[in-house]
Amino acid sequence: GGKDRRSGLILTIPLCLEQTSMDELSVTLDYLLSIPSEKCKARGFTVIVDGRKSQWNVVKTVVLMLQNVVPAEVSLVCVVKPDEFWDKKVTHFCFWKEKDRLGFEVILVSANKLTRYIEPCQLTEDFGGTLTYDHMDWLNKRLVFEKFTKESTSLLDELALINNGGDKGTQQERERSIDLNFLPSVDPEMVLQTGHELLSELQQRRFNGSDGGVSWSPMDDELLAQPQVMKLLDSLREQYTRYQEVCRQRSKRTQLEEIQQKVMQVVNWLEGPGSEQLRTQWGIGDSIRASQALQQKHEEIESQHSEWFAVYVELNQQIAALLNAGDEEDLVELKALQQQLSDVCYRQASQLEFRQNLLQAALEFHSVAQDLSQQLDGLLGMLCVDVAPADGASIQQTLKLLEEKLKSVDLGLQGLREKGQSLLDQISNQASWAYGKDVTIENKENVDHIQGVMEDMQLRKQRCEDMVDVRRLKMLQMVQLFKCEEDAAQAVEWLSELLDALLKTHIRLGDDAQETKVLLEKHRKFVDVAQSTYDYGRQLLQATVVLCQSLRCTSRSSGDTLPRLNRVWKQFTITSEERVHRLEMAVTFHSSAEKILQECPEQPEAFNEMEQFDEIEAVGKSLLDRLTVPVVYPDGSEQYFGSPSDMASAAEHIREKMKLVSLKKQQLRQPEATTPES
Numbered sequence: 001g002g003k004d005r006r007s008g009l010i011l012t013i014p015l016c017l018e019q020t021s022m023d024e025l026s027v028t029l030d031y032l033l034s035i036p037s038e039k040c041k042a043r044g045f046t047v048i049v050d051g052r053k054s055q056w057n058v059v060k061t062v063v064l065m066l067q068n069v070v071p072a073e074v075s076l077v078c079v080v081k082p083d084e085f086w087d088k089k090v091t092h093f094c095f096w097k098e099k100d101r102l103g104f105e106v107i108l109v110s111a112n113k114l115t116r117y118i119e120p121c122q123l124t125e126d127f128g129g130t131l132t133y134d135h136m137d138w139l140n141k142r143l144v145f146e147k148f149t150k151e152s153t154s155l156l157d158e159l160a161l162i163n164n165g166g167d168k169g170t171q172q173e174r175e176r177s178i179d180l181n182f183l184p185s186v187d188p189e190m191v192l193q194t195g196h197e198l199l200s201e202l203q204q205r206r207f208n209g210s211d212g213g214v215s216w217s218p219m220d221d222e223l224l225a226q227p228q229v230m231k232l233l234d235s236l237r238e239q240y241t242r243y244q245e246v247c248r249q250r251s252k253r254t255q256l257e258e259i260q261q262k263v264m265q266v267v268n269w270l271e272g273p274g275s276e277q278l279r280t281q282w283g284i285g286d287s288i289r290a291s292q293a294l295q296q297k298h299e300e301i302e303s304q305h306s307e308w309f310a311v312y313v314e315l316n317q318q319i320a321a322l323l324n325a326g327d328e329e330d331l332v333e334l335k336a337l338q339q340q341l342s343d344v345c346y347r348q349a350s351q352l353e354f355r356q357n358l359l360q361a362a363l364e365f366h367s368v369a370q371d372l373s374q375q376l377d378g379l380l381g382m383l384c385v386d387v388a389p390a391d392g393a394s395i396q397q398t399l400k401l402l403e404e405k406l407k408s409v410d411l412g413l414q415g416l417r418e419k420g421q422s423l424l425d426q427i428s429n430q431a432s433w434a435y436g437k438d439v440t441i442e443n444k445e446n447v448d449h450i451q452g453v454m455e456d457m458q459l460r461k462q463r464c465e466d467m468v469d470v471r472r473l474k475m476l477q478m479v480q481l482f483k484c485e486e487d488a489a490q491a492v493e494w495l496s497e498l499l500d501a502l503l504k505t506h507i508r509l510g511d512d513a514q515e516t517k518v519l520l521e522k523h524r525k526f527v528d529v530a531q532s533t534y535d536y537g538r539q540l541l542q543a544t545v546v547l548c549q550s551l552r553c554t555s556r557s558s559g560d561t562l563p564r565l566n567r568v569w570k571q572f573t574i575t576s577e578e579r580v581h582r583l584e585m586a587v588t589f590h591s592s593a594e595k596i597l598q599e600c601p602e603q604p605e606a607f608n609e610m611e612q613f614d615e616i617e618a619v620g621k622s623l624l625d626r627l628t629v630p631v632v633y634p635d636g637s638e639q640y641f642g643s644p645s646d647m648a649s650a651a652e653h654i655r656e657k658m659k660l661v662s663l664k665k666q667q668l669r670q671p672e673a674t675t676p677e678s
Contacts, residue, residue: 002122002131004046008075009036010122011047013062015054022065029069044075046118048127052082052111063106074104078117080127081108144198145229151191152232158184159239163246188240195233202226256322256333262315263341266308270348274308277301278351284362284423284446288370291363298359302352312345358426365419369453372412376460379405383467392482399475406468413461420454474551481547484540488561491537492568498530499572503631506579507642509623509650513590520583527576534569541565571633578631579641585626589619589654593661613665620658627651 002010011032013025033041047066051059059079066074109117114127123129162184203226281298285291319338323331382402427443427450506523510516541562593616627647630638641647 002118002124002129004076004118004122006043006046006075008044008046009040010118011045012050012124013047014050014126015058015062017053020054020058020062022061025062026065026069029066033069033073041073045073047074047077048114048118049077049079050126051079067103076117077104077106078114079106079108080111080114083110141198141201144194148191148194148198148229149232151186152195152236155184155186155188155191156232156235156239159188159236159243163239163242184243188236188243192233192236192240195229195236199226199229199233202229252322255318259315259318259322260333260337262311263337266311266315266341267344269308270305270344274301274305274348275351277304278355281355282443282446284358284427284449285366286449288363288366291359291366295356295359295363298352298355302356305348305352309345309349312341315341354426354429358423361419361423361426365416365423365450365453368412368416368419369457372409372416372457373460375405375409375412376457376464379409379464380460380467383464383471392479392486395475395479395482399472399479402468402471402475406465409461409464413457416454416457420450423450477547477551481544481551484544484547485561488537488540488544488565491533491540492561492565494533495530495537495565495568495572498526498533499568499575502526502572502575502579503639503641505642507646507650509582509586509653510590511653513587513594516583516586516590520580520587523576523579523583530569530572530576534565534572537561537565567635571639574633575631575639582623582626585619585623586654589616589623590657592616592619593657597660597664613661616661617658620654620661624651624654627654 004010011029013029033045049059049062063077063079066077107117111127114123115129118127118129120129122131124131124133278301281294281301283290283294285294316338319334319341322334323338379402382405424447427446506526508519510519544561592612596612596616627641627650630640632638642650
């Protein structure tokens, strides 16, 4: 690292006791002499051969070898001799003799006399100088420099090849060149970092030498070639920047190609297998279970599509990010890819949604159809069971339930028609996209099925309505039947009440003929009421018979109602006739008695026939006797009018009037008795 007085570089060759390999020494000298610049070499070299630990013949060989290695550059060779030197005459004579042939001067000098030729500051401590030198430090830095130079030079060549390859030739050639040399053999970042660290250390060693106590050595500047490091770093930065741009362009192109490839994968699957899956799924099922199975199959198809839709979302985000980057040359292609991808995905998603809505509508249609079918089955089952109600109220309740079920069926059929029409409308819209094929045949099967279900339900509902009409008429007739039976029973009760009233309250026979006639007239009206009641009951029972014949059933009550009605009416008729006889006898008795009692005594001729009195007495006695006789019915039962006291009171009136008639008779007889005596 030192310099001689001519500013030539000093080359020190330390020799040791071991055998020195001349070949290795020659290679080392060649390497060391290749380091300085041409300018430095032109100033010549001063070579110090340290032979203090070696033999003369070795030193001589080394000196002679310098002629072959550095013949022109060596100006002075200083052979440092040991204290016990070799044969002076021989050595001095040999070097002196060979001076002209060698081309440089060779001097033998001891270590302490070396400062005569070289300044002490340019000599290391080994030769009594003050030059600070650390061979391992220099070697390490030299290795770093050599490694950096080698790597950077190789890297520059590779980067130049990559960068220039991306600028020349056609697009395919550029891509092929980039593909083949895309990755450098070493990491540019690491090489740049090594260079910067080396340069930083060199600069620090140069400018901080005085502060750190390390004297500056020109070797740092001239031997390590700091400018060369800076030049390599500048070239590396330039090429690396271009390389990064090439990588960025290549990465962008690769990303664009990957996106394009993925887009085509999505498009090809959706337009291929995806659409084919939908083409094979056109049915709507003929029941709830079939529709549910189709829905499950469709969910599997949707699941497969969802995976591709997820890829679509990711690709759309990547394309949006590239569009935001704003590279004009890729905008058109990216937008075209985005539009193509969106069109296919949205079209496929719309088809999936349409299919899902269609299956949901079909499921709802079949659900309503099943509910309606169950309602019709329940209504039919109710109609097929014979009606055997206990009374009219239960019939009314059953009829109300029947009407409610029929109304529910009407609402169900209306809902089925609405669902069916909605489903038919959706099927008719299927032809607008149709999965790329003619679906007329498939749609016709679906339409025929839907219309067939609705027509079948309509026919079943119509049959049930007809049966409901028949059942309604039958139940109304049964209501009338029960009503007639109830009214007929009521008529029997009314007639029984009239009979009871006739026996218990129709007792008086009147105090005179006029009153008895009034009672007789009232009795006739009373009998008319009873007659109307009896006729009403008979009519009801006749209607009951007709209804039973129409219903083809046997009434539970009309069988004994008619005999009861006839029996009560017979009893009433007998009782009424008895009452009429008694009133008529009373009218005859009162009329005859009143006539006799009202005749004047001065007209005895009116009483010429005494038999009138006898008739009145006979009628009175007969009437009194009849009052004591009960009414006998055909079944042998007997009934009396009123209580015994009531009958006694009525009889008392008859007896009093009979007494008056008897007294009148006696009065009339007395004048007849006195006439003969006179």
